[in-house]
Amino acid sequence: MNIYRANIIHTPTPNAFEICPKAYICVGDDGCVEGIYEQLPSCYSASQVTDFGDHLLIPAFCDMHVHAPQYRNMGVAMDEELLQWLNKYTFPEEIRFAEMEHAQRMYSRFVHELWMQGTMRSAVFATSHIPATLVLADMFLQSGMGAYIGLVGMNRNCPQPLICDTEQHLAGLQTLMQYLHDRQKDEINPLCKPIVTPRFIPSCTPDMLEQLGRMAQQYNLPVQSHLSENMAEIEWVKELEPDVPTYAHAYHKYGLFGQTPTLMAHCCYTDGEEKELMRQSNVIAVHCPTSNSNLASGIAPIKQLLQANIPVALGTDVSGGNNLSVLRTIQYAIQLSKLQYAQYKRTVPFISLSEAFYMATKAGGSFFGNVGAFLKGYEFDALVVNDQYLNHDNYSLLHRIERYVYLGDDRDIVVRFCRGKEISKPRRL
């Protein structure tokens, strides 16, 4: 049993923050929240309390779409749109993950930086290389943080060194599953899991897609991929899959769209039949506003997806996104929504601060189980935020969380928890 005291702020629903000033939160030995209390109940009075004073205690962030091997390209190479950008910058960098030394160095930095930014859970694309993906898995296992780790499926339309044929890829996925499963048994870190990861329709032959869909269902593995990010990409998918009405239907046909829990990144042009299939299939849309700006993909219709009851989480999408900060991504999500509101002549409302914060915590967290809020039975993933410098004039707690979103950064995070355990800084090679 651990008891913490701080200004507790979270979003049990998207509509508003729940704010508990100088309250107690009790966390069981299973790492799950037992309750939040204004006064500590007598049954807990024998336990010691860790008092974080006037600090904020908020749910840790969930980054639901990010490419670990693109860490070196973060903050550079943003003068092209998606398809040219992949060929010119992204694939050449991913090829380097055949070298284990490069993989170790970059993946250690990536995991270190996730920690810095307060991201305790993530859904990650590795590359198509099996050994390097096991290195990434190891880094996450050692960190204590949670992650879905994706060995990337790609067997066409990319440079030869990234091609991995269907059989090899499926064997690699089996290896990764077994590797993570063994370490779960050993209780090293039960929070790292495999995820089926076809890069996107153009990168995978129908055969690979079909077999990945079958494997996802056989082992009940979740799925992640890209959907309707860029106009040229959408046109290309139409050519490759002329028999289905939308891009989403192509994934669906292969068993990769909601047959098991599914994340689809971007959805910049998701509307009509595609939107309807998303809703029916309980697919989570992962909004990547920074990346959608940097690659000139456009503004995703996030409010419209929410209005259609499609869950929306957030992703940094490094290196389409230029940083690993989910905090900054919250801000971009709101700002882009406001620009769309202006563009659509105020006919669609913009998303609120609490809605965007919910996306970054509870909406993303739902993919991992009961994660992303401080409700009873939820895993205690939390950040302790010292916003002393930002709180220079006695701001209200609501203004303090707003200022942290708009002005804070990694410096302000002083303690990080994942499923009840304090997570220490990962080693950076």
Place this chain on the structure above:
Amino acid sequence: MNIYRANIIHTPTPNAFEICPKAYICVGDDGCVEGIYEQLPSCYSASQVTDFGDHLLIPAFCDMHVHAPQYRNMGVAMDEELLQWLNKYTFPEEIRFAEMEHAQRMYSRFVHELWMQGTMRSAVFATSHIPATLVLADMFLQSGMGAYIGLVGMNRNCPQPLICDTEQHLAGLQTLMQYLHDRQKDEINPLCKPIVTPRFIPSCTPDMLEQLGRMAQQYNLPVQSHLSENMAEIEWVKELEPDVPTYAHAYHKYGLFGQTPTLMAHCCYTDGEEKELMRQSNVIAVHCPTSNSNLASGIAPIKQLLQANIPVALGTDVSGGNNLSVLRTIQYAIQLSKLQYAQYKRTVPFISLSEAFYMATKAGGSFFGNVGAFLKGYEFDALVVNDQYLNHDNYSLLHRIERYVYLGDDRDIVVRFCRGKEISKPRRL
């Protein structure tokens, strides 16, 4: 004579960075650049060299539109559009600058934060209060940084405590002029100057506007104001000034649009006749992309203004903008330009990194004279940037400046210069 050695990077033109690896820059006793040299010429060999090793040396930033009294509201209160936002959040906060203690505290924090962010020159709105504006002037004078300081003219359509009638306002402006003039004579800080600052057309009666225009021309004072930020604002100006074809023509009619050097912030909807008048009048458009997002004003057509040969500088526009970082503003300028490019179906190109960097340095700097680049005769306004942490894998200097723009922050700035003098951290009350 001072000589510095570092990786020198600047934008003499918008088209490209000039990059001088491990080069020498010689700065005369007048604070102006004498030249950049790969090898130090023999005539300088007797002088000592300050070697900044592998650090970057870049021009300091110019924030060409910012509201000092809104510092407390920075990062909060962004759920309304312009006109409602002014009444609900901005005017109530500005009213507090009748209290000198509040003014001193907030203005000292504002000036301190400009310094933190590497902004050595700025064009600033104060409030309509004369004593508080002199306090702001004092803070700038003491800091050693350059600023145009605007006593804000407003005598209608605002809460009573902010109203200052024309006569009083003109007297206040005279006081501010004299105050700054006296300190220039005493050589305390010659870089602080007054600027005529009607808030915007709706805040000022025709009489006030006319007299301000006359005064600007009589004393050759520059002018700053807001232009075409928001649709409702533009409609309101049409009602108030039915006889002129555009919002810009209203300022022009009163002698406040290019008759002396003029900054106009926002220009989100500037097109057609308004754009033509801007070009003819040599008015500088100040792009405030962060604020234009936060207040849902829309994306300003910056590339189109540049194509029409209208100079464009950058402004943080705190507290419409949520931070005082010109670095972040560079990033937003590019990102919003890319979103517009997507919206306009790729018919208008997006602005490049060097174009946006130029806006933040040389374009804004031109308002202060020869400022914002390291050309011969230019005032030496510079930042020494230690990007060691960002340069973790031997990036090229071009990638290093790109990563600094996209990933850096105030932590990375280790030394700041304004007109040749190293500027130390201002006192923060």
